[in-house]
Amino acid sequence: MKPKFAFLTERHRGHLAMALFSLLIAGSFSIGSRAAPFIESGALNSIRFFFAVLVMAGATLAVFPKEKRGLLMKPTAVWRFAILGALMGFYFISMFIGLRVTDPVSLGAVFTLMPLMSAGFAFLFLRQSAKPVVLLGLLIAGVGAIWVIFRGDLDALLRFDVSKGEVIYFSGCAAHAAYAPLVRKFNRGEPVTAFTLWTLIATWICIMIYGATEIGETDWAALPSIVWITIAYLAVFTTAGTFFLLQYATMRIPAAKAIAYGYLTPSYIILLEGLSGAGWVSPLVITGALITVLGLVILIRSSDV
Numbered sequence: 461m462k463p464k465f466a467f468l469t470e471r472h473r474g475h476l477a478m479a480l481f482s483l484l485i486a487g488s489f490s491i492g493s494r495a496a497p498f499i500e501s502g503a504l505n506s507i508r509f510f511f512a513v514l515v516m517a518g519a520t521l522a523v524f525p526k527e528k529r530g531l532l533m534k535p536t537a538v539w540r541f542a543i544l545g546a547l548m549g550f551y552f553i554s555m556f557i558g559l560r561v562t563d564p565v566s567l568g569a570v571f572t573l574m575p576l577m578s579a580g581f582a583f584l585f586l587r588q589s590a591k592p593v594v595l596l597g598l599l600i601a602g603v604g605a606i607w608v609i610f611r612g613d614l615d616a617l618l619r620f621d622v623s624k625g626e627v628i629y630f631s632g633c634a635a636h637a638a639y640a641p642l643v644r645k646f647n648r649g650e651p652v653t654a655f656t657l658w659t660l661i662a663t664w665i666c667i668m669i670y671g672a673t674e675i676g677e678t679d680w681a682a683l684p685s686i687v688w689i690t691i692a693y694l695a696v697f698t699t700a701g702t703f704f705l706l707q708y709a710t711m712r713i714p715a716a717k718a719i720a721y722g723y724l725t726p727s728y729i730i731l732l733e734g735l736s737g738a739g740w741v742s743p744l745v746i747t748g749a750l751i752t753v754l755g756l757v758i759l760i761r762s763s764d765v
Contacts, residue, residue, distance in 0.1 A: 489559070493559045501674075508694045513664055516704070520656075544643070549667045554632025561625035562623050567629050568608075568726040571725050579594070597758030597759035601753075720755070
């Protein structure tokens with residue numbers, strides 16, 4: 461009897477993993493924007509990653525053979541995880557700082573600039589060059605993202621009228637873009653679950669160092685329920701879940717294509733924000749989001765780089 465989904469190749473599974481990745485990321489922008497005013501980014505991300513580490517540790521132990529669990533306690537070349545953890549810690553901190561001062565749709569658009577940066581880092585770290593059709597898809601989606609960032613306002617684009625939050629988050633996206641190809645470069649044959657666990661632990665340590673003061677000053681008992689709902693969602697779905705999905709996918713498809721699924725993020729955020737009652741964006745902004753989706757379609761239909 462054939463196993464379910466046996467018709468899917470490893471490449472197909474990589475694409476499906478990133479489609480789910482983008483949906484989970486979109487949810488984090490919407491729910492995160494509601495919690496951001498009540499808690500500092502270092503404190504929120506420290507508790508979020510603490511729970512994410514527990515979730516991932518449980519999942520890893522569940523799938524790891526008992527006779528090999530001792531290997532989990534002895535990761536080789538710990539410096540790899542320190543670098544990956546620092547990059548991802550910086551990304552998540554920048555995201556929640558940005559959400560305090562910028563709307564989630566604009567930040568979602570900044571997120572879609574990541575694939576183009578990831579393609580550059582993939583060439584730098586892996587000598588993985590993108591074919592012309594892939595670059596075309598990246599550029600088209602980048603144009604759509606820029607249109608959303610400037611809210612379809614040509615005058616704002618010409619003035620380069622960007623907010624502080626967008627600038628901060630852009631720097632975090634650059635760190636995330638470097639992370640994707642480094643996963644492939646740094647992996648030494650470890651199972652995805654084990655590699656993900658140690659990356660999460662490293663990220664948590666980096667955030668704890670950054671947010672030590674914020675953690676001590678937070679009145680945890682007085683936090684509203686939306687903060688704890690956000691922490692639960694982020695810990696399970698957009699920390700442990702997306703770390704696993706990203707590392708699973710980047711071992712099967714090129715880094716630029718994997719991160720390109722972020723092009724779905726603005727469209728998902730627009731939908732989630734509208735359905736939640738936060739309001740719908742203008743048709744011009746929706747047009748920009750759809751242009752980013754067109755870039756993704758071009759990338760998916762191209763042959764792998």
